Amino acid sequence: MHLPFARIEKMPLSEIVPLDQMPLGTRCRVLSMDEDSESLLRLMEMGLIPGVEITIERTAPLNSPFSVRLPGCTLAIRREDAERVLVRPLEENKG
Amino acid sequence: MAVLSKLPHTAGTVKHRLIAIAGNPNAGKTTIFNALTGTRQKVGNYAGVTVERKTGKLELPSGEVVEVVDLPGCYSLAARSPEEQIAHDVLLGEAVGEQRPDKVVVVLDASNLRRNLFLATQLRDLGVPLVVALNMMDIAHEKGMEISSEKLAAALGCPVVPLVARKGEGIENLLAELEDVPCNQCNCTGVPRFIDCLPSTLEKPVQILTEGLSSSHLTDAETARSEALWLLISTLEGDDPAKITPAKVALARRVLHESKLSTRQVRAIETSARFRYLKDLMTAANAVEQDLPHRLTALLDRALLHRVLGPILFLTIMAVVFQSIFSWATPAMDGIQVLVDKLSIVTNQSLPDGLFKQLLLEGIISGVGNVLVFLPQILILFFFIGLLEDLGYMARAAFLMDRLMAKAGLDGRAFVPLLSSFACAIPGIMATRTIAARKDRLVTILVAPLMSCSARLPVYTLVIGTVFSANQHVLGVFTVGGLVLLSMYLLSIVVGVTMAAIFKKTILKSPPPPLLLELPTYKLPSLKSIMLNLMDRAKLFVARAGTVILAATVILWGVMNLQLHPVDTSAFDKARIAARSNPELGNNGYEKALAKINCQEAAFKLEHSLGGRLGKLIEPVIAPLGFDWKMGVGIVASFAAREVFVSGLAVVNGVNDGNENTSSLREHLQADRNPATGAKIYTPLVGISLMVFFVLACQCMSTVAIVRRETLSWKWPIFMISYMGILAWLGAFAVYHGGKLLGFS
Known part of the structure; x- marks a missing residue:
C-alpha cells in the first residue's frame, strides 16, 4: 500500500482511522486513499476524494458494503475498500 | 428517368445533423432523451460491442430534423470499459460507422453538481460544442441549493439550461439553445479550461505526448492536449485494454515510463486536481453544495436499508416480481395461444391438405406462437425492473445483495436476472445488461438457464405423477410429490451457484468488479420512460431472437x-377401412377405433x-x-x-x-x-x-x-x-x- 503519509504525519495517530473502523453515524474528513486500487480510483471519480467531508450512514446486513454520504450524493463502499481509506473524525455538535 | 430524379431522398441518404447526449448515470440523461425524441427511437448495438446504441429523431423549432444519440452514462471519459470507450470515440468521431456529433448536450444533476461537472469539464476540454442541461433543479432546491444558471454559464463559457426533465420543465428552452449553438466549433472560449492549468506533475508528460502524437485531425491545441491526457488515464494494458492504436499506446507508455508515473497515479492526480479546479469554478458560479440529506430518502432508507427489515422488504418485493412473471403472465400467454390456435384453424380451413399446409400450420404459425408467448413475461419483468430502477430501489437491492452475491463470485446486480430465470431464462438473460463488467455478465448468462424455469414444471408433474404416489404424506404436512419438486429446485440453485463460482475462477477469471454504486434519491417514476423501454425490449426480442426461434x-x-425414406402406412388405411365396414362397432365405436388408429399412425410416422x-x-x-x-x-x-x-x-x-x-x-x-x-x-x-x-x-x-x-x-x-x-x-x-x-x- 502506498499511502502518502507525508501530509498527515504531524497529526496524533489516534486521529487517523481507517474508514471501516469508524462507528456508524460519525462525520469525518477523508485524509488519504490508496491510489493503487482500481475501486478507490473509481470512487474518487464519484467524488470520494481526500479533503472531502463524509458521514458514514450504515452498513448492509452482512456488514458490507457501507453507505457513505458525501456532499451531493450517497455512495456504497465495500469493507475491503474502506480499509484503505484513512479518515479523521470531525468534532462537531451541530445539534 | 426524369421522374426518378424528382423523388425525395430516401431515409438512408439524408444525413441529419447529430446531437449527442452525455452525462453521469442517474443524472436524467434518458429522461431528456425520451422528452426530445418520444417514440421516434431505435435501439441497436455499436459495431462489434454489446454496448447499447439508442438513437432517435428530433425536430428543432426551425423545422430541421436532427438525429439524437444517447451515449452510455459514465462518471469519467477515461477508457476502462467498453461504455466509456464508446462515449469517448463517438464524441471525437472515432467510433466505427459513427458520425461525429455536431453538438453535445451534457446532462448534469444539479443536486450533485460538483461530481457531475467532472465529466462536463472533461467534455469541455475536448473542445466539443456544449450545451449544459442542468437537470433536477427541484431536488437541488429541496436540498437547499440555489444555483444561478447564468453565473454557471459565465463560469463554464457555454449555455446552461435549468430543467426538471421528469416534469417536462425547461425542455422548450433546451430546444431553443440547441438551435442557437454553432455546429462543430468549441463554444467554451474565453474561460480557462482545466487542460490549460494542469498541475505541474502532469504538465510535462502531457506536453511531451502532445508533441509526439502531432495529430493532424485535432485542430486546436487544447483538444490535442486533452486527447494526450485521455490516453494517459486510459487502461493501456491488462485483461481488457482500451482499443487504441498500438502506436499511440506505445508512445503513451514510453511517456509514462519516462515520467516515472503509472496510469493509476496519473488518474489519481487528474481526479484530485480536477475536483480542486471545480471547487473554484463552483465558487465563481455561487453554487455551494449543501451537505444535507434528502429527507424523504433518509426516511425511506431507514426502513428499506434496515439490517433486519431491509432484507425482509427486499424479499417481499422480489416475491411479488417473481409471482407476477410466474403466474400473472399466464392469462396473457393463454390469450396468445388462443389467437395462434384461431389462426391455425382459419388456415386449416382455407388451404388444401398437403405438406405445405402442415409446414405453415405446425412450423411457421406455431413458430410465431413460440416467439410471442415470451412477450408477457418479458414485458412484466422489464416493467418491474424499470419501475424499481426509476424509483431508485434497484441500487438499494444491489447494496443489500452485494456481499452475498460476491461470495458466489457474482455481481450484486445478478440477483434479479437469476431470480427471473426461475420463471423463464429469456427475460432473465435480457436483464443481465445492468451488470457492467463483461465477464461477470457472461457468468450470469451462463448459469441463468440452470435455474429451474416454469417450462420444466409440466415435465416434473408428469414424471412425479407417473413414478411416485405423489399425494402420499410425509412428516405430516408434506407430500412425496412436493418434496421431490422442492429438491429439483434446490438442485438447480446449488448447481447454478457452484457453476458460477467455477466459471469465475477458471474461464472467466477476473478480479471482483469494483462496486460502483450510488444510492440515488428516491423519485417518482416516469411511466413514459418505462413504457418506451418496454417497447424497445419487445422490439429487440422479436426482431433479433424471434427470427432465430422461428427458424x-x-x-x-x-x-x-x-421421413428420410417413404414409409408404408397402407396398413393403417386398411385398418380404417376394416373399422368402417365392421357393423358391430356402431357409430360411437367407429369414432373411437378411428382415433386409436390415427394415434398409432402418428406414433408410427414419428418413429420413422x-x-x-x-x-x-x-x-x-x-x-x-x-x-x-x-x-x-x-x-x-x-x-x-x-x-x-x-x-x-x-x-x-x-x-x-x-x-x-x-x-x-x-x-x-x-x-x-x-x-x-x-x-x-x-x-x-x-x-x-x-x-x-x-x-x-x-x-x-x-x-x-x-x-x-x-x-x-x-x-x-x-x-x-x-x-x-x-x-x-x-x-x-x-x-x-x-x-x-x-x-x-
Missing part, C-alpha cells in the same frame, strides 16, 4: 415430420421421422441413464421448449391426450415395459434420473437464440449447450447408477 421451430418441425431416428440413434448414449428411445424422441422434441417433452412423449406412445395432469398418458407410461426383459421402464429411479437431466440440460432453443443475441457470437451459446449437456448426462448417470448401487430401482 429453429421450422427446422425442428422438419426433423419431427419428414428424422427425429424418431435421432431418438433411436442417441439411445446408446442415454441408455446408461435408464432412458429408452422414446424418451430420446421426447428429448429431441423438447428442444423446441421443454414442455413439448410431454406432448412428444404422448405422440410417440400413441396416446391421444398429451396432458401432464390427466391420467391417460401417465397410465400408459406406468404400463410401459422393456420389450426384452419385461421390466417396468418408468421406475422411480428412472424418473428422478430424467428430472435431473431436465434440470441440468439446456433444452431450449429460445435460450440459445437470446444468448447468441446478447453475446454477439455463437461461441457462448454453443459452449452453454455443451457444458449443460455434459452436466445433465453426468448428473443423470450419477443418480441412476448411484441409486442402483444403493439398492433402489
